[in-house]
Amino acid sequence: MSIVDLTSMAEPEGNQQAKVDEIIKGLREDLSHDCYQCGKCTSGCEAFILTELEPHKVMALSKSGFIDELLNSSEIWTCVTCLKCKERCPQDLAPVDVIFALKNIAVVSGKQIDSGYSNMLQAVLGTGFIQSPKEVVDRENNAVTRDALGLPPMKGPAEIPKLQQVLMKAATETLR
Amino acid sequence: MDKIGLYLGCLIPTEQYAYELAIREVLPELGLELVDIEEPACCGAPLRHINLSLTMYLSARNMALFEKEGLDILAPCPYCHQALSEVKDVMKKNPALKKKVNSYLKEEGLEYKGTIEHYHLLDLLHDQIGIDKIKKHVKKPLEGLNIAAHYGCHLIRPNDIPRPDDSENPQKLETLLKAIGAESDYYNEKLNCCGAHILLNESESALTKTGQKLEAVQNHGFDGMTTMCPWGQRMFDAKQDSAGQTVGASLSVPVIYYIQLLGLALGKEPEALGLHLNKSPVGKLSSKEEV
Numbered sequence A: 001m002s003i004v005d006l007t008s009m010a011e012p013e014g015n016q017q018a019k020v021d022e023i024i025k026g027l028r029e030d031l032s033h034d035c036y037q038c039g040k041c042t043s044g045c046e047a048f049i050l051t052e053l054e055p056h057k058v059m060a061l062s063k064s065g066f067i068d069e070l071l072n073s074s075e076i077w078t079c080v081t082c083l084k085c086k087e088r089c090p091q092d093l094a095p096v097d098v099i100f101a102l103k104n105i106a107v108v109s110g111k112q113i114d115s116g117y118s119n120m121l122q123a124v125l126g127t128g129f130i131q132s133p134k135e136v137v138d139r140e141n142n143a144v145t146r147d148a149l150g151l152p153p154m155k156g157p158a159e160i161p162k163l164q165q166v167l168m169k170a171a172t173e174t175l176r
Numbered sequence B: 001m002d003k004i005g006l007y008l009g010c011l012i013p014t015e016q017y018a019y020e021l022a023i024r025e026v027l028p029e030l031g032l033e034l035v036d037i038e039e040p041a042c043c044g045a046p047l048r049h050i051n052l053s054l055t056m057y058l059s060a061r062n063m064a065l066f067e068k069e070g071l072d073i074l075a076p077c078p079y080c081h082q083a084l085s086e087v088k089d090v091m092k093k094n095p096a097l098k099k100k101v102n103s104y105l106k107e108e109g110l111e112y113k114g115t116i117e118h119y120h121l122l123d124l125l126h127d128q129i130g131i132d133k134i135k136k137h138v139k140k141p142l143e144g145l146n147i148a149a150h151y152g153c154h155l156i157r158p159n160d161i162p163r164p165d166d167s168e169n170p171q172k173l174e175t176l177l178k179a180i181g182a183e184s185d186y187y188n189e190k191l192n193c194c195g196a197h198i199l200l201n202e203s204e205s206a207l208t209k210t211g212q213k214l215e216a217v218q219n220h221g222f223d224g225m226t227t228m229c230p231w232g233q234r235m236f237d238a239k240q241d242s243a244g245q246t247v248g249a250s251l252s253v254p255v256i257y258y259i260q261l262l263g264l265a266l267g268k269e270p271e272a273l274g275l276h277l278n279k280s281p282v283g284k285l286s287s288k289e290e291v
């Protein structure tokens, strides 16, 4: 499974539910054929050690159609994206990409997500970046800026409304 | 290679100033001119949690900007580098998708062709500039220092797309450390994650990952730890105190970007390398090897 299977930017417009169903169907088809629940993904999972996340269970639940249960759980948001599951799966599956897809579905289905993520999206839509240059302090507690450090001014998109428009289009056409 | 486009992403130019300072100070010394381009934006990787197409569009957009200038890219953030690599790979394999992405790019007057290369500092230093050249430039070898290498998950995975080093046994950073006179022992936790990506919503788990790795490095007896990732550096350096509190350990590990160490070995002034901006006790490094 790759990034493409989960995006379908090449797809024409459709309604939102149809898009969600399609992503889910794609997920389940892939999973039902290939994942044999060996658990190797979970054994090396960086999040499993600390949280409830068990990637092999995410795979099993997605395969059996328990998508809503997964969307409503906080587990999928505890993946640290270390990519070890994708690296090590003997079947070349990518639990991490399934988890990303589930998060994308949660967003498009209007589930409550952590405000940190929505703030990041707002920042990119408003400035092109996840945050603006900060004043930081050195070890002696003196406040410093890019300018004070002699760094050149940070460059960014000149036409924000244009960028915003294209981003919104790209995002909605995919998951609608 | 005598010049390269510098793509800093979001985290480096908005707060990880030490990384940017050291990059701008050290690479020209090794004969590489850095070119800033107009109108870069986020690589889109952090938005992948929300919507994968945003990642696709933004990574393609940035590559198109550099392509327009005929410049290869240096992306010193592994998270950016991985997004660029993945999007490049996908568009190579899927012409229909590339066409679709290009139809959006056209609205910003851009086109992605896929004609340029992108590098991270790891492969740029190790494979392009080369160990021999680095060794020739060393004026103050960092003798007597044993430094733990931290690569960062996105720098070496996934291995179905080109990455700067091996996913299970990366060695280039250790080789680079040896090139400037330091040692770098193997440690079991070498490939462990820093936890940065859940700091936003699961801060305690994130800081536990950070603290556990630092504790392992400290217990191993390393003199410090080096990174090549602004996200990992932020966790291990700036958040070291809270990570220590989270795991109940008293941590005092100097954490320093490799490019800063390289700068010291080339005889650069610590301040020009942003060493005063590191929050961890990096002074311990210089007292040990008397820079």
Ligand code: SF4
Binding pocket: A034, A035, A036, A037, A038, A039, A040, A041, A042, A055, A056, A059, A088, A089, A090, A091, A092, A093, A094, A095
């Ligand atoms: S490692 Fe692969 S095959 Fe094994 S349980 Fe995980 S996803 Fe399924």
Ligand code: SF4
Binding pocket: A041, A044, A045, A046, A047, A048, A053, A055, A078, A079, A080, A081, A082, A083, A084, A085, A086, A095, A096, A099
């Ligand atoms: S990418 Fe996520 S699910 Fe996969 S091993 Fe890492 S933390 Fe676990």
